[in-house]
Amino acid sequence: MNNTLNFEETNKKFINWFCSNGGTISSKIAFKDYSSENAGRGVVAIDDIEPFEVLFNIPHSIVLSEKTSTLKDLITTSEFERLGKINSWFPLILCMMYESQTENSLWKPYFDILSREFDTPMFWNENDLSELEGTGVIDKIGKVDAEKQFNEHFLPMIQSNPSIFDSSTFNLELFHCMGSLVMANAFQDKIRNKNIEDNEEDGEDGEDEKNEEVEKEEVTMMPMADMLNHKTGFNNARLFRDKGLLEMIAIKKIKKGEQIYNTYGELCSADLLRKYGFVDENNIYDIVELNGRFVVDTISIDEDTKDKKIEMLLEEDILDDMFVLDTTYEIPPELIITAKVMRMDKAQFKKLQKSEKFPEPKMNFDIKQSLIELFENRLALYKTSIKDDDKILKSDNIPLRLKNIIIMRLGEKRILQNLLNNLNSWNGDDEKVTNRKKRKIQE
Numbered sequence: 103m104n105n106t107l108n109f110e111e112t113n114k115k116f117i118n119w120f121c122s123n124g125g126t127i128s129s130k131i132a133f134k135d136y137s138s139e140n141a142g143r144g145v146v147a148i149d150d151i152e153p154f155e156v157l158f159n160i161p162h163s164i165v166l167s168e169k170t171s172t173l174k175d176l177i178t179t180s181e182f183e184r185l186g187k188i189n190s191w192f193p194l195i196l197c198m199m200y201e202s203q204t205e206n207s208l209w210k211p212y213f214d215i216l217s218r219e220f221d222t223p224m225f226w227n228e229n230d231l232s233e234l235e236g237t238g239v240i241d242k243i244g245k246v247d248a249e250k251q252f253n254e255h256f257l258p259m260i261q262s263n264p265s266i267f268d269s270s271t272f273n274l275e276l277f278h279c280m281g282s283l284v285m286a287n288a289f290q291d292k293i294r295n296k297n298i299e300d301n302e303e304d305g306e307d308g309e310d311e312k313n314e315e316v317e318k319e320e321v322t323m324m325p326m327a328d329m330l331n332h333k334t335g336f337n338n339a340r341l342f343r344d345k346g347l348l349e350m351i352a353i354k355k356i357k358k359g360e361q362i363y364n365t366y367g368e369l370c371s372a373d374l375l376r377k378y379g380f381v382d383e384n385n386i387y388d389i390v391e392l393n394g395r396f397v398v399d400t401i402s403i404d405e406d407t408k409d410k411k412i413e414m415l416l417e418e419d420i421l422d423d424m425f426v427l428d429t430t431y432e433i434p435p436e437l438i439i440t441a442k443v444m445r446m447d448k449a450q451f452k453k454l455q456k457s458e459k460f461p462e463p464k465m466n467f468d469i470k471q472s473l474i475e476l477f478e479n480r481l482a483l484y485k486t487s488i489k490d491d492d493k494i495l496k497s498d499n500i501p502l503r504l505k506n507i508i509i510m511r512l513g514e515k516r517i518l519q520n521l522l523n524n525l526n527s528w529n530g531d532d533e534k535v536t537n538r539k540k541r542k543i544q545e
């Protein structure tokens with residue numbers, strides 16, 4: 103935020119709106135401009151706060167969803183349901199597109215405070231995207247798919263309802279903007295349906311129906327709750343929904359001057375970057391993904407039996423699309439079994455086919471070597487080495503976007519490097535390779 107007056111005025115208008123609609127805010131908190139830390143607007147404690155103190159509460163009437171948006175009076179429930187079946191976010195995105203373009207919308211002061219600038223990979227150019235090579239982000243951006251979804255599912259609805267949607271403003275750009283806001287700000291809940299609870303009370307069974315309802319997702323925008331930033335390991339507030347109340351409550355002592363954080367989840371830096379455009383350094387939730395195809399292609403020793411082995415491993419749910427390595431530095435047992443099977447010669451595999459007894463996930467020297475090769479090949483997929491990245495990070499005036507990418511890809515690479523170090527020093531003493539490091543987290 104580069105204009106202090108605008109920042110203050112927007113905050114004031116938003117808070118007036120929030121309180122005049124029944125919201126309450128503790129006098130111990132305030133908005134603060136964290137743009138010097140590239141974190142936009144956040145919430146700060148302006149007095150010491152004790153655990154369990156209520157920071158603010160949100161009236162249900164200003165929670166924005168397909169149930170509260172005035173768009174519900176203009177399009178049919180079945181149209182919302184159709185969109186919701188394609189993607190649970192779509193009804194909310196459509197409502198946000200509508201409310202953001204409606205001059206007298208109840209949510210105008212809320213839209214005025216919401217950021218319209220996003221630094222997520224969805225908005226990057228080819229050059230920036232190339233820096234993501236080898237990372238888990240590159241295949242998950244979904245820009246092409248989002249455009250396709252807009253053209254297939256939103257555009258026909260917009261074009262056939264010109265009295266509701268002006269097609270010059272209800273365009274792909276607005277869709278991307280509201281989609282990004284939903285991705286960064288919305289709250290997602292699994293909700294239970296009242297009828298089902300009644301059924302249970304009546305002693306009716308309906309197991310299938312019950313499961314279906316528990317799975318139902320509700321996606322909403324919660325004004326004020328989404329003004330809190332996230333920092334891995336520093337979460338000090340949480341949104342509680344109880345007996346019809348939506349309350350943000352301190353979950354630990356917060357000292358005057360400290361920022362108030364709400365967790366967005368146990369997110370690796372790749373997900374933080376993709377969804378929110380920032381990363382956390384030394385993030386204990388970092389992971390690195392090993393594509394299942396890449397694993398079998400790297401480790402397989404016999405072309406003739408390769409496909410049969412893959413088929414068998416898939417059938418037993420041992421081989422997956424992805425193997426995930428994390429900061430516990432444990433090699434997943436399924437990866438060891440996959441490596442052992444892919445390293446079998448014809449006779450050994452024939453025996454396995456007959457007995458259907460898969461090898462134990464215990465380390466041995468043959469597997470140690472193939473896993474070393476696998477992790478080295480995986481590291482080679484990045485366009486830079488750990489050393490290169492460390493050097494770039496130390497250079498002056500590194501652009502923020504590049505800095506974030508490097509922190510993220512270093513998080514991934516360090517997992518691989520730690521695993522390699524553990525493997526290289528493994529001498530057969532223990533069936534496990536890992537020096538399991540305890541993951542420490544404050545929240």
Ligand SMILES: C[S@@+](CC[C@H](N)C(=O)[O-])C[C@H]1O[C@@H](n2cnc3c(N)ncnc32)[C@H](O)[C@@H]1O
Nearest residue numbers: 140141142143286287328329330331332378380
């Ligand atoms: C739910 S909003 C939080 C309020 C937001 N800062 C604002 O100005 O509106 C989420 C967005 O805040 C920003 N954000 C949250 N935590 C951050 C952090 N630790 N560092 C940098 N940006 C952060 C990201 O842009 C993210 O997409």
